Amino acid sequence: MQTFLDEIEHKTPAGIAAAIGRLIAAGRLAPGERLPTVRELAAALGVSPATISHAWQALGSVGLIESKGRSGTFVRQQAPHWLPARSQSMVGHHQQTRIDLSRGTPDPALLPALGPALSRVSERAVTPTYQDLPVIPELLALLTKSWPYPVESITVVDGALDAISRSLEAVTRFGDRVIVESPGFPPFFDLLDQLGLERIPVDVDENGIVPASFKAALTLSPTAVILQPRAHNPTGASMTPQRAEHLARLLSTNKRNAKTVVIEDDHSGEISIAPDVSLGAWLPERTLHVRSFSKSHGPDLRIAALGGPTALVDPIVARRMLGPGWTSRMLQTILYDLLTNTDSIERINDARRLYFARQKGLTDALVALGIDAVQGDGINTWLPVADERDAIVQLAASGIRVSAGSPFIATDLAQQGHQPQLQAHVRVTVGALTEDIELVAQALASAAMGPVPGVHTLETRWA
CATH class of the missing domain: 3.40.640.10 (Type I PLP-dependent aspartate aminotransferase-like (Major domain))
Structure with a gap:
C-alpha cells in the first residue's frame, strides 16, 4: 500500500490512474499482481470511493488492469502470444468508453451500404475454371x-x-x-x-x-x-x-x-x-x-x-x-x-468531406488552445505529448481512448527507452470524432501538456 501512496501526487482520478500506470510501466507492479480494493485505497488517500472507481475505469479502458469480480482487481497479463510483437503492444481491451479514437478504422456510418451491391450480385459462382x-x-x-x-x-x-x-x-x-x-x-x-x-x-x-x-x-x-x-x-x-x-x-x-x-x-x-x-x-x-x-x-x-x-x-x-x-x-x-454506383460514389464523396471537416475542426481547436497541431489527411493524426503513458491514462480518465505512439516508431521497442531525444506522441483517429470536438480538443491539449493539478477531467464535466 505504501508504494501507491508514495507514487500518487494528485488525488484526482487522472492523477491516481497516471501514478498506477507509471508503476506498471516501470515493472514495480507485475502482471497478475492484485491491487488494493477501492475502499482500501480511498481510505488511505482520504478520497471518495468514486474517485478510485473512476481511476480504475481509466486504467481498465486502456488495458492496464482488469477486474475479476469478487476476486479483486489485477494488473492485466500480457497480450496473447500469437499476436506479432507490435500488435501485442497495440492490442486494445475495448471496454466501454465515451469516445474511442484509438482504432484507426473508418466511421461505420460513412461507409457505403453493402446491401444494394450484394443484391445486384449473382447468387451463383461465376468461375467455370x-x-x-x-x-x-x-x-x-x-x-x-x-x-x-x-x-x-x-x-x-x-x-x-x-x-x-x-x-x-x-x-x-x-x-x-x-x-x-x-x-x-x-x-x-x-x-x-x-x-x-x-x-x-x-x-x-x-x-x-x-x-x-x-x-x-x-x-x-x-x-x-x-x-x-x-x-x-x-x-x-x-x-x-x-x-x-x-x-x-x-x-x-x-x-x-x-x-x-x-x-x-x-x-x-x-x-x-x-x-x-x-x-x-x-x-x-x-x-x-x-x-x-x-x-x-x-x-x-x-x-x-x-x-x-x-x-x-x-x-x-x-x-x-x-x-x-x-x-x-x-x-x-x-x-x-x-x-x-452513383449512390456509393456520393457516399464516398460525403465521407471525404466529413473526414476533412473533422480533421480541420480538431486542428483549429487545438491551435486555439496553444497546441502546435498539423492538420492530417484521412482519418488519423499524430499528436505530440509530454509523456505517452501519462497522456493515455489522463485521456482515459476523461473517457477518451487513443493509441500509444511508441509502436509506430520503426526502431525496436526495447531500444526506444534509450532514445530520450524522441518526442512522445499518441495517434488520434479523428475520423471517429463525430461530436464534442471542443471538449475533446481541451482534453487532448491538457494531455499533451501533461497533468495539471486541479484540472477536472471530462468524466466530471460530462457527468
Whole structure:
C-alpha cells in the first residue's frame, strides 16, 4: 500500500490512474499482481470511493488492469502470444468508453451500404475454371483507367497487408534491408521481422518522407522501400507530387540503388483530399503500387489492387495460384459495383468531406488552445505529448481512448527507452470524432501538456 501512496501526487482520478500506470510501466507492479480494493485505497488517500472507481475505469479502458469480480482487481497479463510483437503492444481491451479514437478504422456510418451491391450480385459462382483471369475484366479496366501512372499489370489480392507481404516475398531475400517510414505502420515492422529483413527508418514530415533522411538511407543499399503516399498512418501526412519526384530522383541518381523496388500502400486514397501520387510516374519499371478499399468501402471487404511492371506482378500472381488462387470474383463484382454506383460514389464523396471537416475542426481547436497541431489527411493524426503513458491514462480518465505512439516508431521497442531525444506522441483517429470536438480538443491539449493539478477531467464535466 505504501508504494501507491508514495507514487500518487494528485488525488484526482487522472492523477491516481497516471501514478498506477507509471508503476506498471516501470515493472514495480507485475502482471497478475492484485491491487488494493477501492475502499482500501480511498481510505488511505482520504478520497471518495468514486474517485478510485473512476481511476480504475481509466486504467481498465486502456488495458492496464482488469477486474475479476469478487476476486479483486489485477494488473492485466500480457497480450496473447500469437499476436506479432507490435500488435501485442497495440492490442486494445475495448471496454466501454465515451469516445474511442484509438482504432484507426473508418466511421461505420460513412461507409457505403453493402446491401444494394450484394443484391445486384449473382447468387451463383461465376468461375467455370481455375485458370480464369484473376481479375474480372470490368474491374481491371476501371482500375487501369484510374491508376496514378500507366501500369503494365494489375492483380487483386486480399487486402493491403497481403499485397505488401507478397510484394516483399517476391523482391527480397533474408537479410536484405528495407526502408520504412518512422513513424510508420506497426504491422509492416512485424512483417519485416518475420521475413528476416532489416529495417532502415527514415523521417516523415507533413509532405511525406524527408529527402535528406531518404538520401542517407539509400547509402545502405536497400532492396526495397515501403511508403504511404497519402493519409499516412499514423501522421495523416500526404506526399506532394514535388516530394515524390524528389524521392524518385534520389533513387535514380545512385547506381547502387538501380534495382531498389518501391512498394506503395495507398490505403486511404478514396477518402484522401490529396491528389493521387506515386513514384511510379517516374519509376514505373520498379514501383509496386497498392490501392486498398478498406478505409473507404469497408474493412471486411479484404480487397486491394496491386499494380506494377509485369516482371514483378506476374510472379506474385503465379505464387498465389499455389495458395488462395485468386480473390473471390464475387467480392470483386461487389467492389466494382461500389466503385461505379452513383449512390456509393456520393457516399464516398460525403465521407471525404466529413473526414476533412473533422480533421480541420480538431486542428483549429487545438491551435486555439496553444497546441502546435498539423492538420492530417484521412482519418488519423499524430499528436505530440509530454509523456505517452501519462497522456493515455489522463485521456482515459476523461473517457477518451487513443493509441500509444511508441509502436509506430520503426526502431525496436526495447531500444526506444534509450532514445530520450524522441518526442512522445499518441495517434488520434479523428475520423471517429463525430461530436464534442471542443471538449475533446481541451482534453487532448491538457494531455499533451501533461497533468495539471486541479484540472477536472471530462468524466466530471460530462457527468
